[in-house]
Amino acid sequence: MASALSPPRVPKPKPKPKGALPSHYHESFLEKKGPRDQDYRKFWAGLRGLTLYFYKSNRDSQHVEKLDLGTFVKFMDEAPWGSAQDPGIHFSLVLRNQEVKFKVESLESREMWKGFILTVLELRVPSNLTLLPGHLYMMAEALAKEEARRALEAPSCFMKVSRVEAQLLLERYPECGNLLLRPSGDGAAGVSVTTRQMLNGTPVIRHYKVKHEGPKYVIDVEEPFSCASLDAVVDYFVSNTKKALVPFLLDDDYEKVLVLPPGRPVILKPKRLAKVQAKPPKPPVMPKPEPRGLNGGPARKPAGSSAQALFPTTGLGDVTAELEEKLQRRRALEHSAGRAGDQRAHLGAKPSSQK
Template sequence: MAATTSTKRAGRPRSQLPACYHEGYLEKRASKEKVFRRLWTCVCGNTLFFFNSHRDSEYVEKLELSGFLSMADDGSRDRNLEAARFSLRLKDGEVKLTAPNLESRELWKGFIYAVVELSVPTSLNLLPGQLHLLGEVVEKERRRRKSASLPAAPTTPLYLPLLGEIPPCFQPVSRREAEVLLERHPDCGNLLLRPGRDGTSLAVTTRQDLNGSVFRHYRVSQREEGGYVIDVENPIPCETLHDVINCLLEKTSGTLQPFLLEEPYEENIAFVKSNDENGERSLQWAPNSPLHRAASSPLHRAPVLPPKPGRKPQSPIRTSLPRRTASERPYCGSPGAERRTFKPLPLPPETELQAEALGDRLKRLNVTAPPLAQSLSEELKLKLEQRRATME
């Protein structure tokens, strides 16, 4: 049978069908049917959907045009002299259709050819506007088939109520993508949890090395009484998905490890910039943000609260250390000098004798020393007397 008939409307709602390109009443009779039935017909995608009336939302029959072989006019007489019949030859059989008139038949044939052959037919007697409409249908049908041929994005099964119940090794990938992921990152683990192909279950993909990569896939289904089960020869019931992973780890004595992919993040901001002179584009690195430099710079300190009124501010460092004399203050010219104190060193004996001889000679000659030399001589004598007193 080219089309299936049901006594009740069991088809999908019209809102769930592909886009409708053309619709209207046709009389239909399959090869094993004796009479024609008048049905509301819609060309949705490359399928003919039949409804009892145009008010119905669910179809009663459908005719797949993927098995299309040929189409020809039927010159047999009808009670309605204006009616025009044509027949469809499909792999499953032949179906005869009757349009209200010749113009309507040509248009129906044009839409059928357009969705089957994905081209605008040139052998039909159609108006320019109708040909333009068929060209738009061809483009829409091409886009629809292209989007339908793409693999659907894997989704998390609907029976998982909370994201918190999903183990960290869950990856929303297909079977093939899971194999590539495990093979590309062997250091991140060799077991991951992913959505099942049917969208109503989960699967576990594992990878091990045995003269190359060896992959295994295990189905994880939800039990009606709650929990999950690993569908192997002897099914293994588990309460949670975490128990599923732990069970596989225990069964393999730790040979399998959960897959945890930690992708690195950039530490600096990078951007592509064009050179104003030659127009060449190169990768540039943005400087660190001002807040980051301020936080890392030792020159930027936290603000100090102002002193309370009537109280003289004191330095916490000076008040915590005892006061020392000038001779006990550390010399900060070299490392570790804070532990040493300055002590005057005695002058060599020859230096002291030269200083005394110079003073006596000036007195005998009755020569007044220049102001600078006199001050130096007096200062030198004063230091000598102080050092002698200190040494005694």
């Protein structure tokens, strides 16, 4: 009898070797001169996301410097120097707060770097550069990777809460920050920013709309400002308030359940899952209901019961001497009242027996 067909074996992916080079959209040698540098320094550079990473060599896995491209303004090209001392091709990357100069070995290398950087910033393959079809194909692959990365990545201060919930979070937990991103309340494609600041001793709550227009996020302020990512939106508010605004960030292993005015709980989950307890916690001990007598009143306690038996779940330990004395006095009164009642019942029974 023929045996059932087994599914084909799929080879397991090989584990990435320890210390392996990180994957980049584009990488090559690049000479860099920052605002504080006296001369150019040569690095192995790699572009990943909106960040340029710089390594000592192409064998290193740990970068020594990095440059955030979220504040990009423009490129500036310099004419080839063409001298024997410096035959390189120069261009500048102008950011909002600095200008960084680069030097490469050829015009092709310069156009490649500009093309990949513009691709991740504008989320489109540039058409105004001198590039070969193979280069354009590589940039299209980088574009797909960047779009997938952004779809899965959001700033740590982004939370799926309403306008009121965002305001309450900032009010109740000021130690976690005072700036929060949330989905736009009007249902449009975009987000909103909620901030809380103390002005002259009074807390002031403000809300800002951020419209998603193509690859850009436009902040609706007096002079609309466009950003390449939500991280750049957060950086805009932080830098323009000189770090007075701090992104709202929950601590690790932190979880709270908030019941807000709409009546629905908002569960704030920590960034890292807490460890599962080995044993479930014991349920809290609740005080037992007081036993009732036949006439609906409290049942009498036995004369020989101890004070500890009267408080079985309080966890207060021994009862003080004063409470013990009051307890004995109460028992004596109950005992006397019981004897008096028996006597009255006995006296009341006599006339009914006489005819």
